[in-house]
Amino acid sequence: MAWRTGPQPVVIEGPRQAVGGAEILDLMRAASPPRQGEEDGGLDLYGEDAVAVQYKAWKKLHPSALEFxxxxxxxARDKRVAVFLDYDGTLSPIVEDPERAFMSDQMRAVVKxxxxxxxxxxISGRGREKVxxxxxxxxxxxxxxxGLDIAGPSRAPAGNGSSEAIPVDGAEKDDLSVFQPAAEYVPLLDEIYARLQxxxxxxxxxFVEHNKFSVTVHFRRVAEQYWExxxxxxxxxxxxxxxLRTTHGxxxxxxxxxxxxxxxxxxxxxxKALDLDDSSGVLPLYIGDDRTDEDAFNLFQERGCGCGILVSTVAKPTAAAYSLRDPSEVSDFLHRLVKWRQEDQKVDQASQ
Structure with a gap:
């Protein structure tokens, strides 16, 4: 598949930021707010009642995508719809062992x-092969x-409900093109992965995970006394x-x-690569639960089009317009999206 030319990565220049131990601890805490039931015998660290009140107020600003x-x-009427999904916490539940973040058969079926x-x-922080x-x-x-390792199927869905697929940019059968804008960094990441282990x-x-174009240090199973x-x-x-640089999720x-x-x-x-960047004729949906998904939500705000949906059970700053509570609600939303499109197609066929 020959990808259309899209935005290319640029090297971040400028002086390196000196981040001390206390500051990095604050960043780790800020990026990892406790979920309801995670700690203190099932109560949120901020207090169960306070969290409920905050969440109720937050939902007025970011209402349920199911209710709306x-x-x-x-x-989306008369527009092409595209669906972009995070994985962990969106299609699969957040689990203690990242190697066991399995999606359910029901979720797999509706995504299909x-x-x-x-x-x-x-679009995930995980390595593409792992996802x-x-x-x-x-x-x-x-x-x-x-997004530093992007690949697509040899043929894309026709998008009209038919089982027949259409070629993407002249792709040949069984062709699988890969876009890897940071391939030169792989040896460096291999080296730092071994160091960090x-x-x-x-x-x-x-736990240290190698995602090919990034290295992730998980501390979900680390007691907070060891975070610093x-x-x-x-x-x-x-x-x-x-x-290289460090980011927080x-x-x-x-x-x-x-x-x-x-x-x-x-x-x-x-x-851009899939010819879906016409804001007047396309409605992209993005569903994600993490701080790193905010970059996608911000893109929608900047362009004035697109629908961002944050998956969360607690109030948090977000550029998303709507919310869902957990992967089960994501599944419900996707089921409704499928049913909506199928019914829409029946109406179109009946009018022809």
Whole structure:
């Protein structure tokens, strides 16, 4: 498949930021707010009642995508719809062991249905191969390592409900093109992965995952008393690699190439590559639960089109317009999206 030319990554220049142990601990806490029931015997650290009140007020600003489904589909009338999905916390529940973040068979089935009706992509911080091993659907586009590793099926869904697929940009059968704008950084990431594995070994519960174009240090199973120690280890190691940087997600520290590329730029690239960047005729949907998904939501705000949906059970700052509570509500939303399109097609066929 010959990808259309889209935005290209640029190297982030300027002086390196010196982040001390206390500051990195604050960043780790800020990016990892407690969910209801995570700690303190099932109560949120901020207090169960306070969280409920905050969430209720927050929902007025970011209402349920299920409750406002008709409004969303009304905006999609006579437009091409594209669906972009995060993986962890969106298609699968957040689990203690990241190696066991499996999606349900029901979720896999509805995502497969969605992909037969709309161009569909998964954009994840995980490595592309790892995400594919969880999802196991060849009909999708996959963007791993926050979009630094993008690949698509040889043929895209026709988008008209037929079982026949249409070629993408002259793709040949069984052709699978890959876009990897940071391929030159792989040897460096291999090196720092080995370093971090050794360095964080003394921290109970820490786990290092190699995502090919990023390295993730998970601290979901690390007691908070060790967070500062872990953060300082990561900061010290990364400081020796001027071409790499550290970013923060929920219970993870991520080491990435120092290039201006994230889920938002990956989304922009896919929209351009798939000829879906016509804001007047396309409604892209993006569903995600993490801080890193905000770059995609911000893209929609900047362009004045697109529908961002945050998956969360707690109030948090977001550029998303709507919300869903958990993967089960994501599944419900996708089921309704499939039913809406199928009914819409029946009406179109009846009028012909």
């Amino acid at each position: 489904f008709d409004s969303i589909t009304s905006s 249905e969605v992909a037969t009706l709309f161009p569909t992509a998964i 594919f091993s969880f999802v196991k659907l060849s009909e999708l586009y996959y963007a791993g390592s926050h 050794r360095e964080v070994a003394p921290v109970p519960g820490a 120690q872990l953060g300082e280890i990561v900061r010290t190691v990364v400081s020796e690699y001027p071409k 929920r219970k993870v520290l991520e080491v990435r190439p120092k290039v201006e590329w994230n889920k938002g730029t990956a989304l922009a690239y896919l929209l």
